[in-house]
Ligand SMILES: NC(=O)c1ccc[n+]([C@@H]2O[C@H](COP(=O)([O-])OP(=O)(O)OC[C@H]3O[C@@H](n4cnc5c(N)ncnc54)[C@H](O)[C@@H]3O)[C@@H](O)[C@H]2O)c1
Ligand SMILES: [Mg+2]
């Protein structure tokens with residue numbers, strides 16, 4: 001199957017195509033979705049901070065209008081990326097997730113991190129450039145480990161105080177400089193629940209544009225120790241039997257995939273597919 005959406009760096013001087021607009025409250029949308037004819041969107045009175053050509057959807061160019069503040073457009077509303085992840089079709093979510101990452105990164109790199117002078121977008125390359133010190137800044141991606149720990153029919157799930165009430169998920173954490181993926185996983189598990197794991201197996205990865213994580217998903221077996229939840233970060237952590245699971249994360253998350261995959265294998269059911 002040919003992918004409907006592919007990223008590209010497009011020339012913003014060319015006319016035509018679709019555009020999305022992103023402001024402080026998320027993306028502009030109406031009954032037809034979040035993609036608008038670009039010439040129409042640019043004719044609205046929007047406070048455009050920057051325009052980025054971001055890719056092709058069904059062969060048509062797509063642009064992002066990154067706004068500097070909020071705006072009213074008659075007949076339209078604003079909606080955050082998480083709501084699009086939960087409600088919209090997967091392709092639209094991928095377009096908006098990429099747009100959000102490019103918009104955030106370009107906004108946060110308008111000035112050189114070394115000398116403080118204004119940067120410029122490099123034509124036809126996804127980079128912000130400082131002429132003063134010949135420095136290029138590329139989109140930021142933050143590798144994060146996420147792991148399902150199991151002990152036979154039991155899986156370890158935890159709650160952060162930030163989660164929706166009642167929901168339990170797998171453990172996750174950002175890689176630090178100097179660590180391998182496995183080092184990070186072992187450290188995060190120790191920090192968050194104070195146990196040791198063994199037989200670490202890589203399962204798959206997922207882009208997580210909140211705001212720029214790259215989730216690397218693993219399975220690990222329990223080795224030793226008693227659960228001791230990390231103060232402030234982990235509200236509760238428990239072993240749950242695969243037949244008695246609590247409310248779980250959204251179905252498009254890799255956290256949910258890791259859980260569903262293990263349960264399916266344990267119970268001999270059909271395996272789920274990891275949403276990209
Ligand atoms: N897709 C999924 O299924 C899924 C599930 C769980 C977590 N996540 C994501 O994984 C990421 C990591 O999870 P977490 O929040 O438990 O991380 P964590 O356990 O490392 O704790 C968060 C802390 O890390 C620090 N931090 C924030 N941004 C950082 C960065 N870019 N690099 C290094 N440290 C940083 C901050 O001190 C923050 O309070 C988050 O983006 C989270 O949204 C995704
Ligand atoms: Mg964590």
Ligand SMILES: [Zn+2]
Nearest residue numbers: 112115130133
């Ligand atoms: Zn500079």
